[in-house]
Amino acid sequence: MSELTRHHYRRRTMALAVVVAAYVLSFFQRFAPAGIAQDLITAFHTTASSLGVLAATYFYVYTVMQVPTGVLVDTLGPRLILLLGGLVGGCGSLLFGTAPSFELAILGRTLIGLGVSVTFIAMLKIIALSFDERRFASLVGVSMLVGNLGSVLAGAPLSWLAQVTGWRAVFLGLAGLSVLLGLACWRLLRSDVDMPGTASAVVPGRPRFDRTVVLSGLLSVLRNRDTWPGVCVNFGISGSFFAFAGLWATPFLTQVHGMSRAIAANHVSLYFAGFALGCVSVGTLSDRLGRRKPVLILSSHLYVAIWLVWLLAGTLPLSVSYSLFALMGLTTAGFTLTWACAKELNPPLLSGMSTSVTNMGGFLAGAILQPLVGWVMDRTWQGGLTANGARLYTSDDFHAGLLLLAGTAAFGALFAWGIRETHCRNVWRQAG
Numbered sequence: 001m002s003e004l005t006r007h008h009y010r011r012r013t014m015a016l017a018v019v020v021a022a023y024v025l026s027f028f029q030r031f032a033p034a035g036i037a038q039d040l041i042t043a044f045h046t047t048a049s050s051l052g053v054l055a056a057t058y059f060y061v062y063t064v065m066q067v068p069t070g071v072l073v074d075t076l077g078p079r080l081i082l083l084l085g086g087l088v089g090g091c092g093s094l095l096f097g098t099a100p101s102f103e104l105a106i107l108g109r110t111l112i113g114l115g116v117s118v119t120f121i122a123m124l125k126i127i128a129l130s131f132d133e134r135r136f137a138s139l140v141g142v143s144m145l146v147g148n149l150g151s152v153l154a155g156a157p158l159s160w161l162a163q164v165t166g167w168r169a170v171f172l173g174l175a176g177l178s179v180l181l182g183l184a185c186w187r188l189l190r191s192d193v194d195m196p197g198t199a200s201a202v203v204p205g206r207p208r209f210d211r212t213v214v215l216s217g218l219l220s221v222l223r224n225r226d227t228w229p230g231v232c233v234n235f236g237i238s239g240s241f242f243a244f245a246g247l248w249a250t251p252f253l254t255q256v257h258g259m260s261r262a263i264a265a266n267h268v269s270l271y272f273a274g275f276a277l278g279c280v281s282v283g284t285l286s287d288r289l290g291r292r293k294p295v296l297i298l299s300s301h302l303y304v305a306i307w308l309v310w311l312l313a314g315t316l317p318l319s320v321s322y323s324l325f326a327l328m329g330l331t332t333a334g335f336t337l338t339w340a341c342a343k344e345l346n347p348p349l350l351s352g353m354s355t356s357v358t359n360m361g362g363f364l365a366g367a368i369l370q371p372l373v374g375w376v377m378d379r380t381w382q383g384g385l386t387a388n389g390a391r392l393y394t395s396d397d398f399h400a401g402l403l404l405l406a407g408t409a410a411f412g413a414l415f416a417w418g419i420r421e422t423h424c425r426n427v428w429r430q431a432g
Helices: 003-035 037-045 048-075 078-096 103-114 117-132 133-147 149-153 156-165 167-193 211-223 226-256 261-289 291-314 318-344 348-380 395-418
Strands: none
Touching: 003 037, 003 048, 003 078, 003 103, 003 117, 003 133, 003 149, 003 156, 003 226, 003 261, 003 318, 037 048, 037 103, 037 167, 037 226, 048 078, 048 103, 048 117, 048 211, 048 348, 078 103, 078 117, 078 167, 103 261, 117 133, 117 149, 117 226, 117 318, 117 348, 133 149, 133 156, 133 261, 133 318, 149 156, 149 261, 156 261, 167 318, 211 348, 226 261, 226 291, 226 348, 226 395, 261 291, 261 318, 291 318, 348 395
């Protein structure tokens, strides 16, 4: 490897590391409501459905931004949008941390979702253009392993820190961190993505920001029938994961299984740790086998089977519940292969659009399910109130919500059978 090549590779690795750091923050923001759910209920006196709306606001804007982000990444490159994302996300964290009312908290949460929505697709684009495509799933898995530190931190560590410093102080600190990461992305991506001979220039004919080019590219992805099974898998598996781990797991464990807040938070952190490990394991296994579909089918069906345990079993020993949460994390990670499938079933130059369309399925489901589960629980609520006036929900109330999540997971597992096998290489030309 020449010195110039080594230099470019180091630059690309450094740029990817900073984007992954921003992805850590994105994951933390996504799942933070689970770690401070009781604090939010107390601060804003919300019902279950209102809390669901507050948490899901992130997913609303994240869902809407997926396709526009893919278009911008494919046309303008990730540098500018990562800078803007850091600035907007920082403003959102500042507003959320200082919000005196529920309405302003929702606005802050909306800006957070808008800011961090660009990070993941930009990361996938950098990996797709800067590294060997045969290592795509493995590198995505490693990046998600690191990124999932954010979700782990959003569990027990956030719950502890919120009790020590207050949840508002945490988000004030995140505001400054978001801005710093945005500036770092702008600085390090300068020569690695936007200048000739670097990541975004390695593929000739990079699309320009032209309305006709953008529309034809997006329509090409949407018209490709091989795109849609991955979207549906993402909707079912990722969506139920976002809704449960991102909000309802902690209240479920504390109010139904009688766990303390700390033990419940430990369960959620273990779920995220299992998911992080699963991302690496699933991606590496798939790349080594040279197969996507069998790994995706097996993992998704095991995930649904665990949901059946929660629906049918009563109170479980702590060792069993911890094990189930860890296993849920491992099996949930199977849906990450849908991004590799999307990239390999569509034109290489449209990897941003194809992965963003697929990714949109999971965030759409999260946006729908978080408040919908709360609405279902409010419809059956007959419990009491805490000393602060917050609602308490019974096992029957949560059972109705979990049934909805389990059904969504089964929907995703069913569509795993419709995924077209790519053997870990781009097969779009053969498909055309």
